[in-house]
Amino acid sequence: MIEQLLFWVFAILACGGAVAVVATHNVVRMAFWLVVSLGSVAALFFLLHADFLGAAQLLIYVGGTVVLLVFGVMLTASGPYNAIPTSPAEGIIGGAVGFLLLFVLVSSIGSVDWTEVSGRLPAVPAAPYLVDMNLAAKADESFVNTGSSRAKAEFAATQQQGRTVRQLGLGFLGLRPDRHLTEGDGKGSASGYFLPFEIVSVHLLVVLIGAAYLARAKRRVVPEGSMNVG
C-alpha cells in the first residue's frame, strides 16, 4: 500500500520532470528538472529493491548532470539566462516523435504475456519478516533440501531486501549462484562481463587521453632562423 503510494508519487515526479525539461527554454532550469526526473527514477529503483542500480543512477546520471550543466552554461550563455527558443514546427515534430515512441512502448508492453514471464521469476515472499521465517525453516531442514533450492531461496530473500551487490559481482565474473549448472536450458554458466568491461574502460581511457591532447595549451613554436637574428 505504502509502496504503491510512493510509486505513484515518484512516477508522477519522473514524468512531470521529463515533460518540464522539454517545455522550458532555459538551460539551467532544464538541468534542474532533469535532476528531479532522474532522481525520481533512482527512487523507483530503490522501491524495486535494486539498491545498486539506484545508487549508480544517482552517481552517474544525477551527478553527471553537473558536468552537463556546466558545459551548457559555458557553451551557450552569452548573457545571463539565455533562452533557447524552439519554433512551433520543431515542437510539433518532437511531439509527434515522442507520442510515436510512447505508442510503440505501450503497445509492446501490452502485447507481452507477462504471466509466463512472472512464472519464471524466483518465488519471492511478501514481506521481509516472512523471508526470515522461511529462511530459518529452510536452514533447519537443509539436510532435506537439495543445495539448489536452498540457494534459490536465499537468492530470493536477498533480492527482496535489495542485497544484490554480491550477486551482481559474481554475475559480472560469470558465476550465477541462482541458477543450477545442469538445470534448464544449459544457460547455467554465463560468460560474464569482464572482457567487455575492460574493453570499454580502455576505450574510455583512449578518449580521455585524446581529449586532453586536443585541449592542451598550444605552445608557440619559435622558428629556427629567428634565433640568430637577435
Added chain:
Amino acid sequence: MYGMFAAITLEDFLASNISYWLRMTAGSEFVLLAAFLVAALIHASLLLGLFSGLPVFYIWLERKVAGRIQDRLGPTRVGGGFGWLQTIADGIKLIQKEDLVPKDADNLVFRMAPYLATIASFAAFMVLPLSDGWVAVAAECGAFLILALMSLEVLGIILAGYSSGSKWALFGAMREAAQMVSYEIPMAICALIPLMIAGSLNFQVIGRMQSGGLWNWFIFHDPFTFLAFFCYFITATASVKRAPFDLAEAESELVAGFHTEYSGFRWSIFFLAEYSSMFAVSAVAVILFLGGWHDGLMVDSVIDNLRGTGSGLIEGFSLGSYAANVFGAAILIGKACMLVFVQIWVRWTLPRLRIDQVMTTCLKYLVPISCFLFVMAVLWPLVLATSFSRPVFVGKPLGEKSLPLGVPASAAVAAEQREAAR
C-alpha cells in the same frame, strides 16, 4: 460492546471485536500502514535531530576555535561564560530576516537550490550507521550510495550560484564545479582502498571487521591504507569546500561566492548542509579507516556482552543492546567530531590556495598518489603471502573476521568459539 472497552493489551486488542471490525473494513494493511508510518516518522525525526543538532555545535566550536587561534575569546555572552547558545541566537536572528530574491535572479531555481543542497546532505545521513545496529536504511551498497549522495550537494551550490544573477556568485559556482568534478576522482579511489580490503560495500561488515584492538583498524592494516587515510581526508576537506579549498566562497576575491545574494533562512540552510556534510565525510572516514564504532581499547568488547540482555520489557527491544548501541554511537560521533575539529583547525591556520593551485594539487598530485596507493594496497597482501606465506602480519586474515549479518556480534563470536572448542 464489552470487548471493545476491555481491550487493554495488544493481544487482547488484536483479538477483540474492534480489531476484527477494523480489519474487515480497512483491511490488515491499514494497521501495517499505520505502524510503518509511525516507524518512519520516528526514524526521520531522530535523523533530523542529528542533522540539525550537530551543525549548531560545530558552528559554536568553529567560532570558539577560531577565536582561540587568533588570540581572542570567541563568543562569551549568550548562555553563560562559554557562549553555548550563540548559534541558537544566530539561528533565530536569521529566520527573522527578510527572504530576498534579487531582481536578476531566476526565481524558481534561486528558491529551490538551497533545498537541493540540504536534501543531498541529509540523504547521506540515511545510510550512515551510527552503531552496529543503528542505521536508518541498511543498504548493502551503503558505501557506494553515500558517495553518490554526497556528490549531489555540489549541484545545489552550482544552481544557486548560476541563478543568483550576479557575477560573483557565477564565478564561485564555476570554481566549485571545476573543483568538485576533479576532487571526486581521488576521493573515490581513496575510499575504494578500505572497501577493497574489506571486500564489501556494507558499512556494517566494514565496521565489524575492525572490532577488537587498535591494530585492527584499517588505517593500520598496511602502510598504504595509512597514507590513503590522509589522502582521503584532504580530498574530503576539499569536497565539503572547507579552507584551504573554499574557493567557491572566497571572501577576499568574490565577496561571498555562491551565496552572495542569499539571506535569512535560505542562507542558513546552506550552512546547515555544509556543517552536516563535514560530519558525514568525517564519519565515513571513521568507519572506513578508524575503526567505526569500536574504541580500539577492547572496552566495547566487554559492553558487547550486554547485547541481548534485559529483553522482555517490550517485544524485540533489549536494554543491553540499546546500551551497547548508545556506547558505539558515542564513540563514532566522538571520533568524527575530532576529525571535524581538525578541519576547523586547518581552516584557521592555512592560507587559501589559488584556483590553479587547487587544480594542480588534485590532478598532478592527489590523483597519481591515490592510484599508486590503490595498486600497492592490492599488491600488499600478495607480497606478504609470497614472502611470509600469510596475508597479514598479526591476527587473523580479514576474510575470517567477517561475521554473518543479522546476528549480534557477541552471539556470532560465541558461536565461533563454541565451534573452535569442539
